[in-house]
Amino acid sequence: MADPRGFLKHGRESTSYRSASERVDDWKLVQEHFPPEKSHEQASRCMDCGIPFCNNGCPLGNIIPDFNDLVYRDKWEDALARLHSTNNFPEFTGLVCPAPCEQACVLGINQDPVSIKQIEWEIVRRGWDEGWITPRRPGRRTGRSVAVVGSGPAGLSAAQQLNRAGHTVTLFEKSDRIGGLLRYGIPDFKLEKWVIDRRLDQLREEGVSFQTGVNVGVDLSAADLRRSFDAVLLCTGSEHPRDLEVPGRELEGVHFAMDFLPQQNRRVAGDEVPGEGAILAADRDVVILGGGDTGSDCIGTSNRQGARSVTSIELLPRPPEGRHASEPWPLSKKYYFNVSSSHAEGGKRDYAMMTTKLTGEGGRVTQLHGVHVEFERDRLERPLMNTMREVPGSEFSIPATLVLLAMGFVHPVHEGLVEGLGVDLDPRGNVSADTRRFATSEPGVFAAGDCRRGQSLVVWAQWEGREAARQVDVYLQGKSRLQSRTAA
Numbered sequence: 001m002a003d004p005r006g007f008l009k010h011g012r013e014s015t016s017y018r019s020a021s022e023r024v025d026d027w028k029l030v031q032e033h034f035p036p037e038k039s040h041e042q043a044s045r046c047m048d049c050g051i052p053f054c055n056n057g058c059p060l061g062n063i064i065p066d067f068n069d070l071v072y073r074d075k076w077e078d079a080l081a082r083l084h085s086t087n088n089f090p091e092f093t094g095l096v097c098p099a100p101c102e103q104a105c106v107l108g109i110n111q112d113p114v115s116i117k118q119i120e121w122e123i124v125r126r127g128w129d130e131g132w133i134t135p136r137r138p139g140r141r142t143g144r145s146v147a148v149v150g151s152g153p154a155g156l157s158a159a160q161q162l163n164r165a166g167h168t169v170t171l172f173e174k175s176d177r178i179g180g181l182l183r184y185g186i187p188d189f190k191l192e193k194w195v196i197d198r199r200l201d202q203l204r205e206e207g208v209s210f211q212t213g214v215n216v217g218v219d220l221s222a223a224d225l226r227r228s229f230d231a232v233l234l235c236t237g238s239e240h241p242r243d244l245e246v247p248g249r250e251l252e253g254v255h256f257a258m259d260f261l262p263q264q265n266r267r268v269a270g271d272e273v274p275g276e277g278a279i280l281a282a283d284r285d286v287v288i289l290g291g292g293d294t295g296s297d298c299i300g301t302s303n304r305q306g307a308r309s310v311t312s313i314e315l316l317p318r319p320p321e322g323r324h325a326s327e328p329w330p331l332s333k334k335y336y337f338n339v340s341s342s343h344a345e346g347g348k349r350d351y352a353m354m355t356t357k358l359t360g361e362g363g364r365v366t367q368l369h370g371v372h373v374e375f376e377r378d379r380l381e382r383p384l385m386n387t388m389r390e391v392p393g394s395e396f397s398i399p400a401t402l403v404l405l406a407m408g409f410v411h412p413v414h415e416g417l418v419e420g421l422g423v424d425l426d427p428r429g430n431v432s433a434d435t436r437r438f439a440t441s442e443p444g445v446f447a448a449g450d451c452r453r454g455q456s457l458v459v460w461a462q463w464e465g466r467e468a469a470r471q472v473d474v475y476l477q478g479k480s481r482l483q484s485r486t487a488a
Helices: 036-043 053-057 064-072 076-084 090-096 100-104 116-130 153-164 194-206 222-228 257-268 293-305 417-421 458-477
Strands: 145-149 168-173 209-212 231-234 254-256 285-289 309-313 348-350 353-361 364-374 389-399 402-405 409-411 445-447
Touching (some): 036 064, 036 116, 053 064, 053 100, 064 076, 090 194, 090 458, 100 116, 145 153, 145 222, 153 168, 153 194, 153 231, 153 458, 222 417, 231 417, 231 458, 254 257, 257 293, 257 402, 285 293, 293 309, 445 458
Parallel strands (some): 145 168, 145 231, 168 209, 231 445, 285 309, 285 402, 309 348
Antiparallel strands (some): 353 364, 364 389
8 A cells, every 4th residue: 555644644746737828829739747756645645455446447557556655655667667567659549548546546436536547657658758658579470360449548559469479460441540539539739649659669569560541341352351351340439420410510610520620630730721621719619519538628729719609509407516316326427517628728618508590691601599498307306308398488699600519429431341241330330349258240340439439439449449359369279378357
């Protein structure tokens, strides 16, 4: 145990951010670092519980009490080794994970939980600074080949694990750069792309082959893919967005969030985005439909681009602050009022509002029209979706010269690869595969990440990539030495 009285001596210090007035003028990382002494102090708050619920709350099974204790004892390299034993890329989770581990922290019953996510980031940050993170090449090659399709967090984790098991791994990505959601879905102010690039250098040195600009199923047929590799792992993500089916949807200025966000990431990378297809919030009245992480990213991006106004609209009522009765400790909180760094930078947030139509002038959207809605509640005061009704006389309209749809994703894209492989789909349209074997209906074809489970978190994608890699290894070799982690 780090310090038996640490949680009594010290209060929680959460992740801090650069001032909003400063950070909205650039695209640099908003998150600030802990100095070593603060990391030491915050790690001392860990109680090394007899039953570490934080370990179970983390999908990856990070051994959190151990690395907290090692940080407290100034054994940073050992802490990094312990962290890497369960997490291929702790810098990704240390920056963008919502930290379900902290929600499960025992100290969180009656105090603020341990700052686990920030400590994780500090461990891996120091690991890079000290040169402790180096390529780990496999000691032997198996002679078997694997195609991993999709280079998001699931694909990257799977590729590294499979390569370390000795297989020859080729990672296919339809975009021009590796990274998937990490590269083109998450703004630089949350995850600067050099953080990804240095890991890609490590994977290249370890022997992973990257093929960019290849839309598998279109540029390379599913049949050719099967013939060329001993196994195929699908990590294509959930990219079919939920649309807004109201009059006026066809107006210019109405876009999916994932058409808007990648453009800015390309600009930050130095690419030119053609003016004709450019989506910019500058001098626009921006309305964002959807209150999740993608909607929050749209807020931060719109403010940095110089939007005239930014309004975020959510269909559900405003969630409660703190932990709701329907999600008692140590369950992960999903229904709670969250204030991200982007929310703190400005803009208006409205709840229980439903869009009814969009109107415009000259073919371009200018107004969003809607109505307030209300819901019946269950015994735990959760809104029941099937009871939604419009509030009479509550119609409204607001200026909207750029409307961004951030309402989530329904399933992976079926056209091309999924249809070409002929794999079965589940009732939601995801690739059908369980979490025991990750095998699809087609022998030798596996699936992991959002294309299998539906849209989710980076930390779940990394867990699925690791677990699927182990099952691919078993399929190819009959057994596997890769570590397994049962789902939390």
